[in-house]
Amino acid sequence: MTDIVLSGLSKRFGAISAVRDLTCSMTAGVTGFLGPNGAGKTTTLRLLLGLVRPTAGTATIGGRRYLDLPEPRRVVGALLDATGFHPGRTARQHLTISAAQSGLPASRVAPVLDRVALTGAADRRVRGYSLGMRQRLGLATALLGDPEVLILDEPGNGLDPAGLAWLRGLLRDLGAEGRTVVVSSHVLAEVQQIADRVVILGEGELRHAGPLDEPAGLEETFLRLTGGVA
Structure with a gap:
């Protein structure tokens, strides 16, 4: 079991x-990580992944x-952006290169393609993918290392109702596996x-953490915790 712990985490930009x-x-x-636009969610995820340095406090995995x-x-x-793929590569090529760059075995490519239901489209160039298919490829990339922790920013973006139902099942399964x-x-x-629990941010501050x-x-x-109307 690998826990994420945020302790006194703060970040100022000027x-x-x-x-x-x-x-x-x-x-x-x-864990559902929630908050209105500008609440600090993306900044917190970037702090957690070492993409920006905290002003104070720590974020550990x-x-x-x-x-x-x-x-x-x-x-x-991690899946923070499903648009950063080389459009001329196929999904299989993207994953094979990503695995090599990360020191992961190429044998991981086929299982993750299958897990995100992209095997049938694995040899199509990414430029022809819909946003929903790119989201699936982003999920496959996140799963390449068979990680204990997954950090996903809007993974359902671009998915149709059937895709959202599939995503719900996948996320439940990943959580049930102890990730x-x-x-x-x-x-x-x-x-x-x-979600088993939620973390809600409002204006950069913690408003709720735990089971809902x-x-x-x-x-x-x-809405009540973030100043909306309810």
Whole structure:
């Protein structure tokens, strides 16, 4: 089991305080990582992945900063943007190159293609992929190292209703396997169906962390905690 622990995590960009004294933990299962636009979600995920440095505090995965993990792709898989693929490569080529760059065996390519239901389109060039197919390829890339932790930003973007149903099943299965799955999303109805717990941010601050056991439901609770109308 690999836990994510944020302790006093803060980040300022000049005069703007994007994240303020964020302290919480995320454990095995599915955690919905929520907040309105500008709440600090993306900044927090980037801090966790070592893409920006904190102003104060720490973000650790299994007790280590991401940058200190000896084989990070075997511990953490991330999907932050499903648009950064070379359009002239096929999905199989993209995954094979990504595996080689990360020191992962090429034998991982076929299983992840199958897990995200892209085997039939694996030899098509990515330029012909829909947004939903690119999301699946992003998920496959995140899964290449068979990681214990998955950090996914809007993984359902571009998926049709059948695709969303498939994604719900995949995320539930990954959480049931004992992985720590963090899903950032604005689609609260989807999160409510898959999350074991939620972390809610508002204006860079923690508003809730833990199981959502309030009878009001996720949407009403989210709006109340983040200053919306409910």
